[in-house]
Amino acid sequence: MILPLAKLGTLTLKMMAKPVAIRLKTEASRHPKFRQFIINLAQANHRISTNIQRRLYGHSTQVEIRPLNEEKAVQDAADLIGELFVFSVAGAVVVFEVQRSARSENRKEEARKKEVEELKQKEDQLALEIDTLKLRLSHLERLANSQGLSGVLFRRGNGGVADQDKAS
Secondary structure, three states, X not given: OHHHHHHHHHHHHHHHHHHHHXXXXXXXXXXXXXXXXXXHHHHXXXXXXXXXXXXXXOOOOOOOOOXXXXXXXXXXXXXXXXXXXXXXXXXXXXXXHHHHHHHHHHHHHHHHHHHHHHHHHHHHXXXXXXXXXXXXXXXXXXXXHHHOHHHHHOOOOOOOHHHHHHHO
């Protein structure tokens, strides 16, 4: 029951992250200081991605890279920020799921340890009971050897068969 609800909650969280990312993009393009920051971020991202593309295609990376125009830079940076936000929410959900799964495994492991401990205690108790029975058997064997079988079975006053018949 909890697992489907957790999955539904994580899906809802991911869906809610998208509108928040869109709102973040619109706000980022309005504020002047933040606007300049994201323009610089977009230009740096543009330079890095262009250099990577040039290296992949075997072109020279010593060429000067033309900067993006201001509106394109704002849009690209806002998209990058929105995607980073959605990605970080998804990453947080994955971390949460892993931790939840680990906690569940720990609970199962503790239950297994408890069960093993109970079995060991039961084994120790049975071993003690077996030792007690061996001692009693040893005692009866000594009595039988010293008095003969009839002396053990028909002894009076020490719990022999004759005493048990009288008690019934």
